[in-house]
Amino acid sequence: MKSWRKILAGIVLTVLTLGLTSSYAADTEDEQWHTPPDLLRMTSLKDAPHSVVMEEVINENTTYSYLYAETYGQSDADFSRYICTSTKAENCKSPTQYAYSAIFPTCASSNVVDCVSALTAIGPDGKEQAGTFSEYAVKNHPNNFPANQQLDIPQGVTGGIWDIPNSPHKFGTQYAVFVTQQGVSNPNKKAQWPESFSTLQARIIPISIAKTMKRDQFWGCTQDKLLSPTYKENTRCGPFYDNNEGFRCVSPYGENNDQCLIAHAFPENTRFKLRVQLSKEPVGWIHGRMIDPNVEISTNAGVSTVTVEANPARIPTVFHAAKWSELPPSVQNFWTYTEKNCNQNSCGYRSSNNYGAPIGEQTTQIQALNYGNSALSMLGVYLPLVNDTAKVSPSTWSWRTLGTNELLTANGCFTEGGGVKGIVTTNASAYSAGPPFFVDGALKYQVAAPHFNPDGTVFKGDYTLILDSKVARCLYGFSNAPISATISVVNDKGEQSVATTTVTEKNGWLRLVARNFEFSSPSISVKLSQEGSASASATTSPTAKQSTITCVKGKTIKKVTATNPTCPKGYKKK
DSSP, X not given: OOOSOOOOOOOOOXXXXXXXXXXOOTTSOGGGOOOOGGGGSOOOOTTOEEEEEEOOXXXXXXSSOEEEEEEOOSSGGGOEEEEOSSTTSTXXXXXSEEEEEEEOOBOSSTTOOSEEEEEEEEOTTSOXXXXXXXXXXXXTOTTOBOOBGGGTBOOBBOOEEEEOTTSOBTTBSEEEEEEEEEEEEOTTSOOOTTTTOOEEEEEEEEEEEEEOOOOSSOTTOSOGGGGOTTOOOSSOOOOOOOOTTSSOEEEEOSSSSSEEEEEOOOOTTOEEEEEEEESSOOOEEEEEESEEEEEEEEEETTEEEEEEEEEOEXXXXXXXXXXXXXXXXXXXXXXXXXXXXXXXXXXXXEEESOTTSOXXXXXXXXXXXXXXXXXXXXXXXXXXXXXXXXXXXXXXXXXXXXXGGGSTTSOHHHHSSSSEEEEEEEOOSEEOSSSOEEETTEEEEEEEOOSBOTTSSBOEEEEEEEEEHHHHHHHHTOOSSOOEXXXXXXXXXXXXXXXXXXXXXXXXXXXXXXXXEEOSSOEEEEEEEOTTSOOGGGOOOOOOOOEEEEXXXXXXXXXXXXXXXXXXXXXXXX
């Protein structure tokens, strides 16, 4: 049975001519572009449209909070999930585990944890403009829940709206902040990272408020019955997502279900700084969609503070739609493979109006993941079809910790011990999953994007690797003496690309930057060296011992092999 959500399509005949372009106007901001909604309303055809979109936008599942009490039995029929307003609500007191997505509130003081403490803009003149918290997007959203410190579950609210009067964008001075922690908590066992803290992500969005059609339910609860604490439900309480009104909502706004926040472009030449107070210091790796980041992490009196300052980045969106008969054999083969082998966690979210029909007769679309081999391969297939040109390039400012599934194949030096090991940022459409690969004495990272911007100019790549010096010494067996490095960018033809590179080491961190290189699919290679040491290529890096565990979810069994294996979300160790 396919795990992808099925979408029932209405009968729409106007797209049969398949110009397959959206109503997106040339003067509309890139942040407001969306795929043509008619593409997924068509009934099954002998020559159905197939579309792919790869874009960097906020995930709707991180724009509202939820807390689920989940109980697992001997079979799928014994599984139950209740949506909870607290861990003490009826039917939410003693599940197998709690699964949650918690948008952090604003900090009330300097000793409060799991909250947003400051938003700052830094103008072209270098002056800092402090933001002021105004309100929550939906103050009394029915999904909101209080924290449970004993279970390491933070408070969940909706996004915070901040005002920065001296740093306006084109549509005002308001910015939405979403800092979202997602994880699971076992009420019978004190869970440690990463089990209790699977991912943390932060995003700043310039916004304005738009009037929408009246909704019957709150964004975040498509079925009212899911709000009932006595109703057993096996499906998630997901958001509505509708782009038929001519604009793209990123969050609901207000208490009446008739307004939303819409995204806009960041002001030019302005950096943004976001400070978050945490109950736990992040562990592992941070990935960012930003330019020239500065990251500070400190812990004092039980409060871990993460401060990230950076310029926003523009990330090219790739979109293509065509009838089956118009697709070349290589792309038809791609869809045949996708139909049989891909799922939401490996390739992205695929929707179709008729999963039972042959793939060529399905009206179907993939909202592709941005990372991993499947994302890189997908761009390799589709970039020639879009003339190696981006559809739009919306601006974004975001960072996230890498999930455990992205670290399964990482070198042991990247995963052992506490603290953040490294930070990677890139403006590429697609990129390697996890931290860089350590191969033949070099740290390698693959990126991919269209060669051209929407206006026909050449898109220039940006890559920053900030690496804990202790990790570098672990990889190469170096002493505490200073480390030097070279960074190179090689294009998909194996040729050295022109790039501006810088390498520095300061306060225990190596900072390596490659900038102004060209796409479509270059590989970035970093080689470290130390005077008096053996050559990096001759040095054998330590390999952490791996082990395998068996994970169970109902009748589904998965085996996970890694240095420190953990079960995926929703599974328990056998």
